[in-house]
Amino acid sequence: MAGPTLRDVAKLANVSIRTVSNVVNGYAPVSAELRARVQVALDQLDYRPNLIARNLKQGRTGMIALAVPELDVPYFAELAREVIKAAHAHGYVVMIDQTDGAADRERELLGRDSRATMFDGLLLSPLSISADELRARGNSVPIVLLGEHIFNGSFPHVAIDNVAAAREATAHLLELGRRRVAAIGDQPYATGETAQLRTAGFRQAHARAGLDVRDELIVSTPHFHRRLGAEAMERLLALPEPPDAVLCYNDLLALGAIRALTRAGRRVPDDVAVVGVDDIEEGQYSTPSLTTVAPDKVGIARRAVDTLLESIRGELGTPPEIVVPHRLIVRESTVGERAVGEGTVGEGAAGDSAAGEAAAAR
Amino acid sequence: MAGPTLRDVAKLANVSIRTVSNVVNGYAPVSAELRARVQVALDQLDYRPNLIARNLKQGRTGMIALAVPELDVPYFAELAREVIKAAHAHGYVVMIDQTDGAADRERELLGRDSRATMFDGLLLSPLSISADELRARGNSVPIVLLGEHIFNGSFPHVAIDNVAAAREATAHLLELGRRRVAAIGDQPYATGETAQLRTAGFRQAHARAGLDVRDELIVSTPHFHRRLGAEAMERLLALPEPPDAVLCYNDLLALGAIRALTRAGRRVPDDVAVVGVDDIEEGQYSTPSLTTVAPDKVGIARRAVDTLLESIRGELGTPPEIVVPHRLIVRESTVGERAVGEGTVGEGAAGDSAAGEAAAAR
DNA sequence: TGAGGGCTCTGCAACGATGCAGACATAATG
DNA sequence: CATTATGTCTGCATCGTTGCAGAGCCCTCA
Numbered sequence: 154m155a156g157p158t159l160r161d162v163a164k165l166a167n168v169s170i171r172t173v174s175n176v177v178n179g180y181a182p183v184s185a186e187l188r189a190r191v192q193v194a195l196d197q198l199d200y201r202p203n204l205i206a207r208n209l210k211q212g213r214t215g216m217i218a219l220a221v222p223e224l225d226v227p228y229f230a231e232l233a234r235e236v237i238k239a240a241h242a243h244g245y246v247v248m249i250d251q252t253d254g255a256a257d258r259e260r261e262l263l264g265r266d267s268r269a270t271m272f273d274g275l276l277l278s279p280l281s282i283s284a285d286e287l288r289a290r291g292n293s294v295p296i297v298l299l300g301e302h303i304f305n306g307s308f309p310h311v312a313i314d315n316v317a318a319a320r321e322a323t324a325h326l327l328e329l330g331r332r333r334v335a336a337i338g339d340q341p342y343a344t345g346e347t348a349q350l351r352t353a354g355f356r357q358a359h360a361r362a363g364l365d366v367r368d369e370l371i372v373s374t375p376h377f378h379r380r381l382g383a384e385a386m387e388r389l390l391a392l393p394e395p396p397d398a399v400l401c402y403n404d405l406l407a408l409g410a411i412r413a414l415t416r417a418g419r420r421v422p423d424d425v426a427v428v429g430v431d432d433i434e435e436g437q438y439s440t441p442s443l444t445t446v447a448p449d450k451v452g453i454a455r456r457a458v459d460t461l462l463e464s465i466r467g468e469l470g471t472p473p474e475i476v477v478p479h480r481l482i483v484r485e486s487t488v489g490e491r492a493v494g495e496g497t498v499g500e501g502a503a504g505d506s507a508a509g510e511a512a513a514a515r
Numbered sequence: 516m517a518g519p520t521l522r523d524v525a526k527l528a529n530v531s532i533r534t535v536s537n538v539v540n541g542y543a544p545v546s547a548e549l550r551a552r553v554q555v556a557l558d559q560l561d562y563r564p565n566l567i568a569r570n571l572k573q574g575r576t577g578m579i580a581l582a583v584p585e586l587d588v589p590y591f592a593e594l595a596r597e598v599i600k601a602a603h604a605h606g607y608v609v610m611i612d613q614t615d616g617a618a619d620r621e622r623e624l625l626g627r628d629s630r631a632t633m634f635d636g637l638l639l640s641p642l643s644i645s646a647d648e649l650r651a652r653g654n655s656v657p658i659v660l661l662g663e664h665i666f667n668g669s670f671p672h673v674a675i676d677n678v679a680a681a682r683e684a685t686a687h688l689l690e691l692g693r694r695r696v697a698a699i700g701d702q703p704y705a706t707g708e709t710a711q712l713r714t715a716g717f718r719q720a721h722a723r724a725g726l727d728v729r730d731e732l733i734v735s736t737p738h739f740h741r742r743l744g745a746e747a748m749e750r751l752l753a754l755p756e757p758p759d760a761v762l763c764y765n766d767l768l769a770l771g772a773i774r775a776l777t778r779a780g781r782r783v784p785d786d787v788a789v790v791g792v793d794d795i796e797e798g799q800y801s802t803p804s805l806t807t808v809a810p811d812k813v814g815i816a817r818r819a820v821d822t823l824l825e826s827i828r829g830e831l832g833t834p835p836e837i838v839v840p841h842r843l844i845v846r847e848s849t850v851g852e853r854a855v856g857e858g859t860v861g862e863g864a865a866g867d868s869a870a871g872e873a874a875a876a877r
Numbered sequence: 878t879g880a881g882g883g884c885t886c887t888g889c890a891a892c893g894a895t896g897c898a899g900a901c902a903t904a905a906t907g
Numbered sequence: 908c909a910t911t912a913t914g915t916c917t918g919c920a921t922c923g924t925t926g927c928a929g930a931g932c933c934c935t936c937a
Contacts, residue, residue, distance in 0.1 A: 155574065156632070156655060158892095158893055158894085159893070159894065160893080168916080168917090169916070169917045169918075170893090170894085170917090170918090171895085171916075171917060171918075172915090172916060172917075174894070174895065175915095175916085178895085180895090181914095181915075181916080182914065182915065182916095183915070183916080184914090184915065184916090187915085187916085199655075200627075201627055201631070201632055201655060202628075202632065202893090202894075203571075203632050203892090203893050203894065204630055204632045204633045204894095205567060205570050205571045205576065205632065205633060205892090205893080205894090206571050206892070206893035206894040206895090206922090207893080207894055207895075208567050208633075208894090208922095209565075209567045209568050209571050209892090209893080209894075209922050209923070209924090210893085210894050210895050210896085210921075210922050211894090211895075211922085212517060212922075214567065214633075215630070216610070216630075216633070223596065224586075224592050224595050224596045224599065225589070225592045225593045225595075225596045225796065227587070227589065227592070227797075230586050230587045230589070230592035231587045233586050233587075233611070234585065234586045234587045234613060237586065237611065237612070237613050238613070246610055246612065246630055247610065247611065248578070248608055248609065248610045248611075249595070249599065249609065249610070249611045250599070250608065251596060251599050251600070265563055266564075268566055268577070268578075268608055269563070270518070270563055270564065270565050270566045270567065271566045271567060271570075271576075271578075293518060293561075293563060379796065379799070379800045383800070408797075408800050409800055411802065412800045412801075412802060412804075415802045434587065434741070435589075435770075435797050437741075438741045438745070438770050438771055438774045439774075439801060439802070440773065440774060440777045440801070440802045442774075520922095520923055520924085521923065521924070522923080530886080530887090531886065531887045531888075532887090532888090532923090532924085533886075533887060533888075533925085534885090534886060534887075536924070536925065537885095537886085540925085542925090543884095543885080543886080544884065544885065544886095545885075545886080546884090546885065546886090549885085549886085564923085564924080565922090565923050565924070566924095567922090567923080567924090568892090568922070568923035568924040568925090569923080569924055569925075570892095570924090571892050571893070571894090571922090571923080571924075572891080572892050572923085572924050572925050572926085573892085573924090573925075574892075878937100879936105879937095880935105880936095880937090881934105881935085881936090881937100882933105882934085882935080882936100883932100883933090883934080883935095884931105884932085884933085884934100885930100885931085885932080885933105886929105886930085886931085886932100887928105887929085887930075887931095888927105888928095888929090888930095889926105889927090889928090889929105890925105890926090890927085890928105891924100891925085891926085891927100892923105892924090892925090892926105893922105894921100894922090895920105895921085895922090896919105896920090896921085896922105897918105897919090897920085897921105898917105898918095898919090898920105899916105899917085899918090899919105900915100900916085900917075900918095901914105901915085901916080901917095902913100902914090902915085902916100903912105903913080903914080903915095904911100904912080904913070904914090905910100905911080905912070905913080906909100906910080906911070906912085907908105907909095907910085907911095
């Protein structure tokens, strides 16, 4: 089962182990003649370097881990795809772990018996673990956090400006003349920081338009899945005065909401306009197609990987807070058939303004 | 950066390295007193075993690789999720690679400089690489193939009975009275074996119903993406006699087709009924919801991982051809609002019959 | 009392690769 | 021609861990 080693090749070619290693790696100067002889032996035995041994010697593995809650949530799948590509570009491969958003699964990643020592670094999309706990445990491996939580400077962190994203999406609905705008996806508890930022943006948009937010139109959901979006929408439709528009905190909630609306015989967007966040591919092909806030996923993946590699190389000073641009993509679920093809609003500008306005967000 | 080693702990606790190792692993008998002293030192230094060194010594890594074409294709994301879970249950972790269906990316996995030596085994979902080539190269690592291609016995292989799946889906459309049934997704070339099996099933269903297949209604697509499904549907609608039903070879094609239909003002299923394959979650929430053939993804993942681990342990004789059950799930895209909730047809029976009828399929 | 046995604990070698320093032969230099 | 520089090649030590064999020690039993 075990393949040939340098020793085997050396014996066959009648040279030292070290010379074979030099040929394999193209290191020290080796005469053409000898190189050829070694090469023949390499080919004959079909030698493949044992990377584990190489790693042990070099102290690094060329692998990073990516921990996401659920790989079959399209946003994470699309993000994982980009992370793998970005890592590849730097010669790294990616091990993927699923935490299911469970705190103890997230803890396991950092625990004593984890495989953390097999990886040069960890990209973590934390859902349940708290900042303090992560700080207390996460001292063994370079870590970069993705998109969730506020860890006030303890770890490098890559995300969009969630307040601005929600504010712009809400403003879009208000500009269309909608006046009973609901929000689906709030999470008013410790580990729901991202959701709370989006709620803040939702309120900001109302405030700037001089409108009041009706609290009964803000619906909490423990997760961001299609089913919960549908259920939340059904609850909203049961209100005495149902909404005429909904901001959903991600696209899955939005698609679930649309499903509930069409099932209930409501037209989207005529009766109720719907906007999501994430820009998953599914939203381009749904009926109606989905207006959404598109985070720059490629940018998130690249910046996260770059930052992690810097951290691995020890080049990182103060953990950076990296804000990645986003933009509102207007499709049928808010403007109907008018949305010809890929209508885009605020491209570039939205992203640029985001960083600046983030400071203003309380 | 580098953590403490057994040597550091041994020095602190004033014992031999070997004894520390014994404590960590709970191996040889160690007196309670000494064990306690070592434990204190372990805790104090926050020792974590270097898994790379352990792996080098033991000759295995506890990691398997999963290579899929695209992680953001929902079917592969859902499958990856189950594979990760199944591997976890056996104490293995999963490294994920994306090949983009490119032959040279698939070759890379097996090539001399690949990281294959870092993994105990490889689960491969091959799209482009040919059987011969795989056989010629794939001798270094235990391999199990997923769902694609026929490799006539060279490698263990896990898949559904594609002929039966397509036949049952087509039969469902015919039983609804549709008489101009189209197929989207054929791939009449070397690496399109799976698609060809589905086309065979499509033809079988017609034959059994005593109907002719109209070849102009079979549309080829190089990939199974939403956009191609939409484009294929548009081409079908442009025919002098457009179809009244479509079998799409996966759900993404089907969702693209539905999108094209609604855009063109056709009603689904009234004007055209649509059925897919894969049962991705998206199809439950689309409008209309999608009738589809559901492969037993959990079963595929489990059987594949189990088989791979057997192969790693050297317990595998002749490479098995494993057929996993499937079932037709009827939703709105074929029967309209009649589909209450999760209407299911042929559950179990379909799966059972699948294996038996596979033999009959030429 | 002394041989045998069980229980703890230890040191050495090894997994397969690479870093380093040096050996040896040849070429360049004064 | 002696000396230094240059170019090839090699052996040893090492990464951090575990397998193996054996060293002490205390206890038991004839």
